Amino acid sequence: MPMTTDKLHTHRMMQTPPQGHSPFCVPDGYFASLQSRVMDSIKQTENRQKQATQTTTTCRTSSAQLVPARSRQGQRFWMRIAAAAIFTGIFSVVGTTLYRQHTDDTPLPTDNITSMSSITDIEYNDDLLDYAMLSNSDIAYYLTSAE
Amino acid sequence: MHYEQDLIQRLSDPATREQAFGTLVQKFQEPLYWQIRHMVLDHYDTDDILQNVFIKAWQGLDNFRGDSRLSTWLYRIASNECLNFLQRQKQTRLSLSLTDDSTSDGIRLQLESDPYFDGDETEIQLQQAIQSLPPKQRQVFNMKYFQELRYEEMSEILGTSVGALKASYHHAVNKITAFFKQLD
Structure with a gap:
């Protein structure tokens, strides 16, 4: 099917640069007012940037002292460590308390413990502490001497 | 200067x-x-x-x-x-x-409803063809075809070699020509 005259004209346009008419247009007076609008936009942008800088400066000066960024990072790191330590401590205390309550309720096994028959007579917590403070050689000594 | x-x-x-x-x-x-x-x-x-x-x-x-x-x-x-x-x-x-307005139909709808476009049917089709090109190739075509920049100027602006720009423009022209041929 042969190309229409219009399309042929356009096809020819592809070979040579276009002359004159552009299908696009602009509102009346657009270019006449563009320069003033651009300068206004630039001033607005600069004012916004100045305000942003001033806000940052105000926040900094309202605190007791300027804290360098690296120091702030260090402080955050140690705060995290402290928070982790606190949680660990809380869990340890709660866990130990629950464990002690549980073992207080359950009777101590007395089979094969000849040297420790007096354990039931004394407070368990004291024995636990005594046991914890014994060295391996001490424990071995007590066990062998009990035999 | x-x-x-x-x-x-x-x-x-x-x-x-x-x-x-x-x-x-x-x-x-x-x-x-x-x-x-x-x-x-x-x-x-x-x-x-x-x-x-x-x-x-x-x-x-x-x-x-x-x-x-x-x-x-x-x-x-x-x-x-x-x-x-x-x-x-x-x-x-x-x-x-x-909806992707960059499709051919989307371009047509956009131009037909644009109060600042007064081109005829052929010019709408030309814009459809141009908008179908990849952005960088479209840029090369527009600079050469509408703005009549020299390849050396385009090379400085776009940071691409003159040879690559000539090839890009040649491919763009071929694609646009093919677009019109398939409309016939």
């Missing part, structure tokens, strides 16, 4: 910078406008991008060392702003699952 050197000198002097920048805007507003308009089609988008171009130019004045011509520098900023705009537009459409 002497005029441009004088303008560059006035732009580098804080005392005369603002007035010189006004002159710069006056001199380059139209060619920059049309460079952007042929890429994004819509007048209001073009206006936004053009203002951003001049704002960036103002902010980058201290970094402009005069290694290139002012026009080359400004065209380069405009080129990057156009490509960034088109990329953002595409991502916004994808994220919102909107």
Whole structure:
């Protein structure tokens, strides 16, 4: 099917640069007012940037002292460590308390413990502490001497 | 050239910078406008991008060392702003699952409803063909076909070799010609 005259004209346009008419247009007076609008936009942008800088400066000066960024990072790191330590401590205390309550309720096994028959007579917590403070050689000594 | 050197000198002097920048805007507003308009089609988008171009130019004045011509520098900023705009537009459409206006039908609808487009059917079809090109190839075509820039100028603006630009333009012309042939 042969190309229409219009399309042929356009096809020819592809070979040579276009002359004159552009299908696009602009509102009346657009270019006449563009320069003033651009300068206004630039001033607005600069004012916004100045305000942003001033806000940052105000926040900094309202605190007791300027804290360098690296120091702030260090402080955050140690705060995290402290928070982790606190949680660990809380869990340890709660866990130990629950464990002690549980073992207080359950009777101590007395089979094969000849040297420790007096354990039931004394407070368990004291024995636990005594046991914890014994060295391996001490424990071995007590066990062998009990035999 | 002497005029441009004088303008560059006035732009580098804080005392005369603002007035010189006004002159710069006056001199380059139209060619920059049309460079952007042929890429994004819509007048209001073009206006936004053009203002951003001049704002960036103002902010980058201290970094402009005069290694290139002012026009080359400004065209380069405009080129990057156009490509960034088109990329953002595409991502916004994808994220919102909107209809892709960059399709042929979308372009037709956009131009037919645009009060600042008074082209005939052939010119609508030409724009459909041009908008079907990849953005960078479209840019090369527009610069050569509508703005009649030399390949050497385009090479400075786009940072691409003259040979690559000639090949890109040649491929663009072939694609647009094929587009018209398939309409017949």
